Amino acid sequence: MENELTTCSMPRIGDKAPDFTAPTTHGDLTLSDYNKDSWIIMFSHPADFTPVCTTELSAFAAEKEWFAAHQTKLVGLSIDSIHSHLAWVNNVHEKTGVYMDFPIIADLDMHVAHLYGMLHPGASSTAAVRAVFFIDPKGMVRLIMYYPLNVGRNMTEMKRVLVALQTADTHGCALPVNWVQGEKVIVPPPKTLKEMEVRIADKSVEKVDFYLAKRSL
Numbered sequence: 150m151e152n153e154l155t156t157c158s159m160p161r162i163g164d165k166a167p168d169f170t171a172p173t174t175h176g177d178l179t180l181s182d183y184n185k186d187s188w189i190i191m192f193s194h195p196a197d198f199t200p201v202c203t204t205e206l207s208a209f210a211a212e213k214e215w216f217a218a219h220q221t222k223l224v225g226l227s228i229d230s231i232h233s234h235l236a237w238v239n240n241v242h243e244k245t246g247v248y249m250d251f252p253i254i255a256d257l258d259m260h261v262a263h264l265y266g267m268l269h270p271g272a273s274s275t276a277a278v279r280a281v282f283f284i285d286p287k288g289m290v291r292l293i294m295y296y297p298l299n300v301g302r303n304m305t306e307m308k309r310v311l312v313a314l315q316t317a318d319t320h321g322c323a324l325p326v327n328w329v330q331g332e333k334v335i336v337p338p339p340k341t342l343k344e345m346e347v348r349i350a351d352k353s354v355e356k357v358d359f360y361l362a363k364r365s366l
Contacts, residue, residue: 159266173252193277197237
């Protein structure tokens with residue numbers, strides 16, 4: 150029989166984020182309630198009191214106000230107990246001054262890790278990989294990232310893609326490679342001959358060709 154961990158489903162981009170209620174460092178959290186009128190970035194880490202995880206969650210904590218200003222809440226997760234989470238948060242605060250005061254899920258029964266495909270048996274069957282899920286205010290999964298146990302995430306990229314997703318939603322556009330806020334965006338390509346003719350004649354956009362055009366916001 151196949152290992153259950155290899156056959157469990159996981160959400161994909163465009164799926165409704167699986168709902169759950171779980172214990173956290175802020176008390177019990179129900180995702181659908183927490184998600185109302187806000188984006189969520191939910192991220193897992195392999196274990197408390199480990200070096201890479203400490204740098205990562207400290208970085209999220211340091212940027213908490215930036216995320217809040219972008220209508221985004223943070224949720225961490227690992228397969229550790231509440232007591233371990235609290236001790237780790239306190240230790241990091243004492244040693245570095247950084248307070249990881251966003252909710253961190255204590256997923257001892259691995260329920261949430263299974264729901265979100267955070268357990269990769271090839272890496273570990275008892276620790277979650279470094280998964281990241283961007284969930285929009287409608288509860289839809291919009292972007293997923295996975296990192297291995299031994300490589301930390303890039304906070305600049307976390308912030309960049311959040312702004313990109315929000316910009317694309319607000320302005321009905323797409324974003325080119327390496328796009329950062331303030332740069333030109335891609336205008337959706339024409340879908341009919343008539344739209345193509347209009348695009349070719351349009352002097353208000355920067356065109357490489359009719360299918361690749363950019364504009365300022």
